[in-house]
Amino acid sequence: MKKSITVTAEQSRKLEKIFDCTDRMVRKALTFNSDSLLARKIRMAARKMGCKAHLIVAESECFYDSEGNMMQSFINGASIKLDKATGKGYVTIGDNVVAEYDDVKVADIPAIQLRAASL
Numbered sequence: 001m002k003k004s005i006t007v008t009a010e011q012s013r014k015l016e017k018i019f020d021c022t023d024r025m026v027r028k029a030l031t032f033n034s035d036s037l038l039a040r041k042i043r044m045a046a047r048k049m050g051c052k053a054h055l056i057v058a059e060s061e062c063f064y065d066s067e068g069n070m071m072q073s074f075i076n077g078a079s080i081k082l083d084k085a086t087g088k089g090y091v092t093i094g095d096n097v098v099a100e101y102d103d104v105k106v107a108d109i110p111a112i113q114l115r116a117a118s119l
Contacts, residue, residue: 002056005030005046014049015042060117078116082109091116 007015007030015026019042029039030046047053062072068084082089082104089101089112099115101108 001058003032003053004056005043005051005053007046007049007051011046011049011051015045018045058117060113072113072116074117074119076117076119078119080112080116082112091119093119 007026012023012026015021016023019025019038021038021042025034025038026042028034029042030051032039032043058075060072060074062070064070070080070082070084072080076093078091078093078098080089080091087103089104089108090097091099091112098119099112101112104112
């Protein structure tokens with residue numbers, strides 16, 4: 001997961017002038033590729049200007065079918081299948097079942113998703 005702060009070209013030039021630094025330093029600071037004191041000051045000034053921080057995360061899709069199943073696939077090739085009727089859950093990669101869960105509750109789903117995403 002990466003973070004960045006979005007600024008306009010005008011705001012970027014203003015930050016360059018305020019801190020007497022290059023465009024490259026401003027970009028490194030706003031994409032969190034630098035954690036120097038100057039970078040932290042640039043990020044704080046950008047936030048005071050009203051710029052918003054964003055998280056860049058991997059996308060995953062979740063589908064629900066008419067039979068009461070939830071299926072979710074991840075970028076790493078893992079997938080989750082939860083059966084509402086039986087309460088069983090499966091984490092698979094390809095045709096291999098990596099983990100099996102009985103009596104899955106809604107509160108258990110985030111932990112199952114984390115396991116599948118980390119494979």
